[in-house]
Amino acid sequence: MITLIDWMLYGLVLTGLGGLVLPVLEPYVKQQGRLWERRARRGLARWRLVEHLHRHLEPLLYLTRKDYEPGASVNRFLLRSVFWFVGTLVMLVLAGELPLQVHTSNPFLEGIHLEQRRISWGFACWVSLIVSLLPYLRLRLVFQRKQVQAGYDLLDVVKVLTRFTHLSVDVALGFTADALASTNVLLRPLKMLALSFSSYGSERELQEEVERFVTAIGTTFAVTFVSDLLYQHKEGGNALRTSLLGLSEAMEEQRTAVWEARKGVHDAIALGSYGNVLVFLVTSGSMAYLLTLPVYLKLQFQTSVGFVFLTIIGISMIASFVISSFLSHPKLDYK
16 A cells, blocks of 8 residues: 555656646747648658657547647647656656665664665556557547547538528638537537638648548548538539538438447447446456455455456456447448
């Protein structure tokens, strides 16, 4: 228990350092983010790796962050990941140098012997890498959930937008965003899209914002939606309302088909989600009954083999639950 308290204190110190250091670097992060955005639009990005990271993380942060800023949000996320890696590495190395126990052979403090934790550099780097990847894994899970929801929320956007097709595209998108519910995940992306239609400086800038919007949703319906908007913005006319009504009808039909298909596999998905937990509880209860509870707890939590197996089982159950949750909410798409 003392060791657990020590690790909790180390984590608290690391979090406090992050709260002190990261706000100081915030102006620099925003400045570099704007600079990278301008270079990327001109094709002048310096490092390929950084460019790939930006292109990979931009859609994820675009849909999940309420304070999203092009370029700056990615730099902020990368800075935090690097901080977690360096902070965890330093914490583990320092923890390995601190004495675990102090033994004395007599009251006069002669023959002091120190026991220290020995943490190898390889283990410290490996744990630090895992800790630094946890924010990305969380971001990925949140993005997958919101991306699925965005496909369904797009139907609400299409329905509301049909009421404003007599206006220009940017004004219509702005009124549509104001009319949407606050729970709609496309509320902020739609406002950014409206701003791009009204203030873009070049065709490439508008195309990048449109591609960012489509990538965030990831469905063929989103491609059709933005294609109709671009055509209306460039050519004008009265065809937008007819196109949106047809798109809304197609999305309604596909949503009905998805719901019908989900009903047929609901029991199997639920079994995969909660069946492992039930089996684990029954197995653990049986072992505790046969070995007696104190013996079972000692073998499970006070031996390295038991703790490793418990960790593996816990990770597998979490993974199965996450996969089942994704399967139970399919995308609103033809795929």
